[in-house]
Amino acid sequence: MIDARHWPGWLIACLFAGMLLSGCTRPQLGDSEAALALEDLASGLGSSRLAAQTPAPERHTVSYSTVVGERRADLYLSPQGARAGIVLVPGVVAQGGRDPRLVAVARTLARLRFAVLVPDMPEVRRFRLRATDADEVAAAFTWLANRPELAPQGAAGIAGFSYGAGPVLLAAMQPDIREQVRFVMSVGGYYSLHNVIAYLTTGYPATTLSTVAETSADSRPGPPHPYGLAVFIRSNLDLLERSVDRGFLRSYADYLVDEGVPEEEPLVGTLAPDASAFYELLTNPDPRRVPALIERLPERIRVELEGIDPSARDLAYLRAQVILLHGRGDNLVPYFESIMLANALPEGQAQLFLIDGLAHVDLMPAAHDIPQLLAALEALLAERIDHTP
Numbered sequence: 099m100i101d102a103r104h105w106p107g108w109l110i111a112c113l114f115a116g117m118l119l120s121g122c123t124r125p126q127l128g129d130s131e132a133a134l135a136l137e138d139l140a141s142g143l144g145s146s147r148l149a150a151q152t153p154a155p156e157r158h159t160v161s162y163s164t165v166v167g168e169r170r171a172d173l174y175l176s177p178q179g180a181r182a183g184i185v186l187v188p189g190v191v192a193q194g195g196r197d198p199r200l201v202a203v204a205r206t207l208a209r210l211r212f213a214v215l216v217p218d219m220p221e222v223r224r225f226r227l228r229a230t231d232a233d234e235v236a237a238a239f240t241w242l243a244n245r246p247e248l249a250p251q252g253a254a255g256i257a258g259f260s261y262g263a264g265p266v267l268l269a270a271m272q273p274d275i276r277e278q279v280r281f282v283m284s285v286g287g288y289y290s291l292h293n294v295i296a297y298l299t300t301g302y303p304a305t306t307l308s309t310v311a312e313t314s315a316d317s318r319p320g321p322p323h324p325y326g327l328a329v330f331i332r333s334n335l336d337l338l339e340r341s342v343d344r345g346f347l348r349s350y351a352d353y354l355v356d357e358g359v360p361e362e363e364p365l366v367g368t369l370a371p372d373a374s375a376f377y378e379l380l381t382n383p384d385p386r387r388v389p390a391l392i393e394r395l396p397e398r399i400r401v402e403l404e405g406i407d408p409s410a411r412d413l414a415y416l417r418a419q420v421i422l423l424h425g426r427g428d429n430l431v432p433y434f435e436s437i438m439l440a441n442a443l444p445e446g447q448a449q450l451f452l453i454d455g456l457a458h459v460d461l462m463p464a465a466h467d468i469p470q471l472l473a474a475l476e477a478l479l480a481e482r483i484d485h486t487p
Contacts, residue, residue, distance in 0.1 A: 155208030164237040180213035181482035183249035189260030213248035225332040229405020232268035255281035263287025289439035291407035324354040343373035
């Protein structure tokens with residue numbers, strides 16, 4: 099299991115600003131529903147005004163079929179019923195949907211009368227990111243959206259955190275559900291997977307995809323956290339041919355995040371061609387070479403990468419309204435990924451909220467971050483229907 103010190107900042111810091119008000123004096127946010135929601139999110143599983151005013155959500159386990167077999171999910175529901183449905187997709191953490199931070203978010207949304215479905219995606223929990231992840235998200239959405247008591251009047255959407263935001267976007271474009279997906283929310287998500295790989299391996303975006311990052315002097319992201327590169331390595335280990343190469347690269351990933359391995363970097367042996375191409379990409383310092391190095395990867399890896407890359411799809415198929423929330427200090431997925439996604443969508447389809455005070459595991463929001471967070475919550479709350487039937 100990844101040590102908590104190396105959990106991705108967007109999970110710890112960006113889960114709807116779950117730590118926003120902890121450990122400091124709480125500002126007076128007012129009595130709006132968005133303010134109550136933000137306070138409740140800040141409290142985690144603790145007390146809040148919203149918790150005092152609403153009944154405790156119930157959690158049930160449900161099951162449904164996907165293209166890769168039967169799956170289970172946690173359903174969070176208020177005893178007062180649902181005003182909209184939402185599928186909540188976590189990022190890459192071993193606990194998946196049972197991570198306490200995600201549980202807290204699900205409970206807050208349930209208090210706000212969302213029927214919240216959190217799918218268990220076992221391969222993602224095992225750090226294996228695959229093209230079928232979008233199909234699993236779509237299957238979860240289908241189960242939820244086709245139940246009027248959970249998605250009244252067809253009001254349902256999908257939210258994804260960090261890596262989970264990619265499969266969410268791809269699922270929302272699938273022909274069998276895209277007309278049903280009313281909204282998408284992406285927290286710390288990505289648009290171009292190639293661009294993210296370039297950042298994780300070199301510290302810079304790929305030159306061909308970096309026009310947003312070059313628009314101002316302060317746009318360049320800080321150094322990437324090694325957790326992201328370690329996840330990328332682990333995700334592709336089983337796609338390499340030789341066990342000896344998998345073992346070396348597993349040790350290299352552990353070395354990056356200091357997981358009980360010697361301090362010295364593991365020595366490179368004689369790698370097979372597929373592992374050699376992969377290792378060259380991992381250790382390349384020049385962002386201009388990244389597109390060509392990706393093309394040199396074995397086809398089985400390239401197919402999986404393309405399958406989870408929203409920029410490889412025609413976004414015209416996305417019908418949903420999109421809410422984007424990203425921290426400017428995110429050092430796993432740079433914030434300009436959300437800017438590029440917003441720019442790639444038709445005018446008026448996306449709302450973008452950039453938060454200055456979100457970094458890796460530390461959250462020190464400036465006062466002007468509060469209105470942005472409240473506005474993001476108001477945009478989400480607006481997706482509910484006015485009343486239950």
